[in-house]
Amino acid sequence: MTAPTRAATGVSVFVVDDHELFRSGVRSELSRRCRIVGDAGTVDEAVAGIVRADPEVVLLDVHMPAGGGRAVIEGVRAAGSKAQFLALSVSDAAEDVIGIIRAGARGYVTKSISADELVAAVQRVHDGDVVFSPRLAGFVLDAFAGDSDEPIDPELDLLTARERETLRYIARGYTYKEVAAELHISVKTVETHVSAVLRKLQLSNRYELTRWASDRRLV
Amino acid sequence: MPAMAQVGVRRGGGGVAGAARPRLERSRSDRVIAGVAAGIGHHLGIEPIVVRVAFVVLTLAAGFGLVVYLLAWLLAPLEPADAAAKPRPRILIRPTLGQALGAALILAGVLLLLFVTGFWFGEELAWPVTLAAIGFAILWARSGEERGARWPLDAVLTGRVFSSRMLVGSLLILAAMVVFLLANTSLRAAGSTLLAVFVAIGGLALIIGPWAWSMGRELIEERSQLVRTEARAEMAAHLHDSVLQTLALIQRSPEQREMVSLARTQERELRAWLYGRAPTLAGARLRDAIDAMAGRVEHEQHAKVEAIVVGDADLDEHARALVSAVGEATLNAARHSGSTEVSVYVEVEDDAISAYVRDHGNGFDPAQVASDRRGIADSIVGRMERHGGTAEVNSRPGGGTEVVMRLPRKPA
Numbered sequence: 331m332t333a334p335t336r337a338a339t340g341v342s343v344f345v346v347d348d349h350e351l352f353r354s355g356v357r358s359e360l361s362r363r364c365r366i367v368g369d370a371g372t373v374d375e376a377v378a379g380i381v382r383a384d385p386e387v388v389l390l391d392v393h394m395p396a397g398g399g400r401a402v403i404e405g406v407r408a409a410g411s412k413a414q415f416l417a418l419s420v421s422d423a424a425e426d427v428i429g430i431i432r433a434g435a436r437g438y439v440t441k442s443i444s445a446d447e448l449v450a451a452v453q454r455v456h457d458g459d460v461v462f463s464p465r466l467a468g469f470v471l472d473a474f475a476g477d478s479d480e481p482i483d484p485e486l487d488l489l490t491a492r493e494r495e496t497l498r499y500i501a502r503g504y505t506y507k508e509v510a511a512e513l514h515i516s517v518k519t520v521e522t523h524v525s526a527v528l529r530k531l532q533l534s535n536r537y538e539l540t541r542w543a544s545d546r547r548l549v
Numbered sequence: 550m551p552a553m554a555q556v557g558v559r560r561g562g563g564g565v566a567g568a569a570r571p572r573l574e575r576s577r578s579d580r581v582i583a584g585v586a587a588g589i590g591h592h593l594g595i596e597p598i599v600v601r602v603a604f605v606v607l608t609l610a611a612g613f614g615l616v617v618y619l620l621a622w623l624l625a626p627l628e629p630a631d632a633a634a635k636p637r638p639r640i641l642i643r644p645t646l647g648q649a650l651g652a653a654l655i656l657a658g659v660l661l662l663l664f665v666t667g668f669w670f671g672e673e674l675a676w677p678v679t680l681a682a683i684g685f686a687i688l689w690a691r692s693g694e695e696r697g698a699r700w701p702l703d704a705v706l707t708g709r710v711f712s713s714r715m716l717v718g719s720l721l722i723l724a725a726m727v728v729f730l731l732a733n734t735s736l737r738a739a740g741s742t743l744l745a746v747f748v749a750i751g752g753l754a755l756i757i758g759p760w761a762w763s764m765g766r767e768l769i770e771e772r773s774q775l776v777r778t779e780a781r782a783e784m785a786a787h788l789h790d791s792v793l794q795t796l797a798l799i800q801r802s803p804e805q806r807e808m809v810s811l812a813r814t815q816e817r818e819l820r821a822w823l824y825g826r827a828p829t830l831a832g833a834r835l836r837d838a839i840d841a842m843a844g845r846v847e848h849e850q851h852a853k854v855e856a857i858v859v860g861d862a863d864l865d866e867h868a869r870a871l872v873s874a875v876g877e878a879t880l881n882a883a884r885h886s887g888s889t890e891v892s893v894y895v896e897v898e899d900d901a902i903s904a905y906v907r908d909h910g911n912g913f914d915p916a917q918v919a920s921d922r923r924g925i926a927d928s929i930v931g932r933m934e935r936h937g938g939t940a941e942v943n944s945r946p947g948g949g950t951e952v953v954m955r956l957p958r959k960p961a
Contacts, residue, residue, distance in 0.1 A: 420793040441797035468857035503892025
């Protein structure tokens with residue numbers, strides 16, 4: 331997962347977390363390499379603040395009172411913002427992770443991530459790529475395991491062999507670059523596979539996905 | 550010591566050989582009046598219901614049973630409170646025909662003695678009650694294999710018990726009712742219809758009563774289960790907002806490695822508990838075993854172990870060996886690679902379980918390994934091969950190390 335830290339380019343970041351202490355911690359860690367344009371501790375403040383500050387990337391806590399991360403994504407999207415969302419959580423229950431991705435987040439990392447990794451993840455989301463942590467890859471492999479139940483839409487409900495292979499490498503702790511080397515493909519192709527998986531994750535009606543997401547009433 | 554043990558075994562005879570006999574204590578959980586009967590039942594290894602019936606029968610003998618009961622109440626201590634919380638392992642003796650006959654003869658002898666010496670309530674009451682009590686015991690003393698049934702009729706309907714037992718028990722109670730009615734002619738004269746109704750109700754109560762009672766207990770049990778589940782959900786929400794957040798914060802100070810490792814261990818345990826993977830129920834499944842292994846290495850080596858398991862499997866002897874091999878590889882990576890992060894990935898497929906342990910550390914040239922590292926590699930490879938699997942170590946200097954293990958599964 332330790333991606334080589336790319337040169338910090340001053341991506342504008344907005345931090346949403348209902349824990350004041352955590353917010354200020356992230357602010358101080360990122361402030362040297364990103365441009366923090368605001369933070370918020372409630373859903374309403376977050377929606378208003380993001381619309382006003384128009385950041386490129388929003389770091390979003392999954393669990394918050396009054397609707398959580400999902401309410402923020404919906405509110406901001408309704409206002410027409412183009413901000414990308416990177417979900418942060420202390421929880422790695424499958425339903426949380428799958429749920430926030432289905433709500434529209436472009437990646438998921440746990441709060442115990444190191445500062446370098448966090449900056450790299452922000453950069454990646456900013457570049458339009460997807461942040462697939464090993465754990466997220468594991469959940470997706472679990473959710474898409476077995477083809478026995480009738481896929482309604484094979485395009486969305488099944489992973490291709492190549493996508494599955496890519497996810498396996500990520501779950502094993504390979505960086506995108508290492509996956510590319512192992513599979514003899516370019517990093518860009520790895521990113522394409524991962525983006526395709528994210529799309530399936532968001533649009534598929536596979537039973538496991540809808541069940542997980544509805545467990546937390548996120549979809 | 551060995552001599553004593555021998556004596557004990559010899560004295561134990563064919564009964565509960567080997568198993569320690571529980572102390573005579575009044576039961577908290579299983580009681581009708583003061584838990585005396587259940588206590589004696591547990592102590593002797595017989596069904597409490599049999600003891601209760603014996604007390605009822607002996608009480609007829611001029612209150613003899615009552616006296617014994619009160620004495621036992623005074624003499625036997627109440628069992629400790631915590632013992633009541635967990636259902637005790639029930640040691641039951643399946644009596645042989647001879648033992649049952651012996652017990653019946655002793656009971657008959659005591660009754661006869663009391664009859665002869667005149668401590669007796671009289672024929673009209675004693676015989677019907679004795680008959681009813683035996684019928685009651687036959688009906689309700691459930692044997693081991695039927696204990697899973699919700700109520701005795703279940704067992705009868707699903708054919709797990711001879712319905713002849715139901716028949717004999719019910720017939721005995723019916724006979725008791727008839728004898729009672731016939732014997733009490735004077736009462737019958739007074740108001741025969743009313744008495745017949747009362748006797749019928751009493752008989753039915755004897756047949757159905759214990760079932761209704763156990764149903765009631767089950768309902769109470771279910772309700773308290775529900776309350777517990779709700780309390781747990783509430784606590785999960787609370788802990789999530791407090792402890793997990795704090796632990797995440799602690800981990801952000803990279804200087805104090807000790808603190809970080811403690812926090813991660815705590816976090817892992819808490820998480821397992823919150824999401825229903827408590828270590829107490831664990832051990833049986835592969836996922837739990839891998840998680841536990843990762844936690845152990847994290848704690849001992851102050852490294853971060855990201856363990857991801859896709860699918861799950863029962864933890865048989867081979868899977869256990871795989872977990873040990875994965876643990877060895879993880880420990881090795883945490884100790885020697887120079888990297889503080891280890892990725893563990895285990896995937897359960899239909900035909901095999903694959904496991905990968907990867908680090909981004911120094912790596913090494915497998916052709917020139919130090920002897921201690923070869924030893925560890927051998928213990929991983931050797932262990933996997935003994936269980937029909939394979940293991941290989943891929944590494945090159947500067948490129949990190951990955952240990953790949955594969956264990957074929959027998960088709961389920």
